[in-house]
Amino acid sequence: MILVTSASGHVGTAVVSALLKAKRSVRAFVHSEKDRGKLETLGAADIVVGDLLNPDQLGAAFEGVTQVFHIGPPEHPRELAIGQAMIDLASEHQVGQFVFFSVLQPYLSSLRHHWNKLLVQEYLVDSGVPYTVLNPTMFMSPPQQAVQSGKMALPWSPDQPMSVVDLQDVAEVAVKVLGEDTHLRAAYDLVGDQPLSQREMAGIIGKVAGKTIEVQQLPFASVTARMPRSTPLEAYGSDSLERMFLYYSRHGLTGSPNVLGWVLGRPPTSYEAFVRRSLGR
Numbered sequence: 001m002i003l004v005t006s007a008s009g010h011v012g013t014a015v016v017s018a019l020l021k022a023k024r025s026v027r028a029f030v031h032s033e034k035d036r037g038k039l040e041t042l043g044a045a046d047i048v049v050g051d052l053l054n055p056d057q058l059g060a061a062f063e064g065v066t067q068v069f070h071i072g073p074p075e076h077p078r079e080l081a082i083g084q085a086m087i088d089l090a091s092e093h094q095v096g097q098f099v100f101f102s103v104l105q106p107y108l109s110s111l112r113h114h115w116n117k118l119l120v121q122e123y124l125v126d127s128g129v130p131y132t133v134l135n136p137t138m139f140m141s142p143p144q145q146a147v148q149s150g151k152m153a154l155p156w157s158p159d160q161p162m163s164v165v166d167l168q169d170v171a172e173v174a175v176k177v178l179g180e181d182t183h184l185r186a187a188y189d190l191v192g193d194q195p196l197s198q199r200e201m202a203g204i205i206g207k208v209a210g211k212t213i214e215v216q217q218l219p220f221a222s223v224t225a226r227m228p229r230s231t232p233l234e235a236y237g238s239d240s241l242e243r244m245f246l247y248y249s250r251h252g253l254t255g256s257p258n259v260l261g262w263v264l265g266r267p268p269t270s271y272e273a274f275v276r277r278s279l280g281r
Contacts, residue, residue: 024179070098097132101134152202158216161252162197220249
């Protein structure tokens with residue numbers, strides 16, 4: 001039995017769907033009854049509704065579990081505590097493999113959500129629990145909105161290089177590392193293409209769609225002014241995103257596709273191939 005946390009999110013639904021297609025037994029941990037319905041439409045039958053900060057609910061979800069695929073809540077101030085609790089339970093239940101879904105270059109201390117994942121990874125390695133770590137870069141975004149509006153707008157520099165990855169490739173990796181016994185004690189960077197700036201991505205979308213895509217950098221102040229801050233959780237998340245936008249504007253985020261190609265046993269999906277698939281071209 002594989003326990004998948006944050007199973008109703010963007011990554012979680014892709015991973016659960018891929019595991020179910022591979023005929024693996026999955027227990028999906030979700031936050032609400034609404035999330036339960038979303039997973040049921042994928043064909044998931046074993047669904048636990050609970051809070052990652054509730055030790056009793058979390059502990060009950062580990063019954064009969066042999067592997068874990070842990071996706072921490074994004075930009076959460078207690079991500080480290082949640083990760084540590086998950087690892088402690090994995091140790092207590094003698095889980096055979098703990099797959100931690102981290103991020104490309106988690107050692108970037110100026111990005112809090114990266115650094116928190118590094119601390120979780122350190123705790124995992126020190127725990128003695130058999131582990132695999134996945135470090136994905138930014139996911140490729142569907143191009144339909146850009147094609148419809150003729151614009152790509154973003155709150156960081158459109159000229160900085162960014163590495164992106166196809167979420168379907170990442171889900172395929174999840175199935176592989178959970179289904180093969182050769183991935184323990186490994187940490188894999190998941191990068192799907194050579195670095196591209198947003199301007200270059202817009203050019204690729206335009207070439208495939210047969211129309212010009214205008215690139216706009218949104219004013220930083222206007223973006224951050226609209227970010228929610230009414231609760232401490234919202235404020236923490238908004239502050240983390242601000243830091244991310246500034247970092248991307250100054251440095252971008254890049255990595256190599258070599259590791260992903262090796263794990264998949266084929267070239268990773270290129271950005272142009274993703275755009276063509278998304279637009280049915």
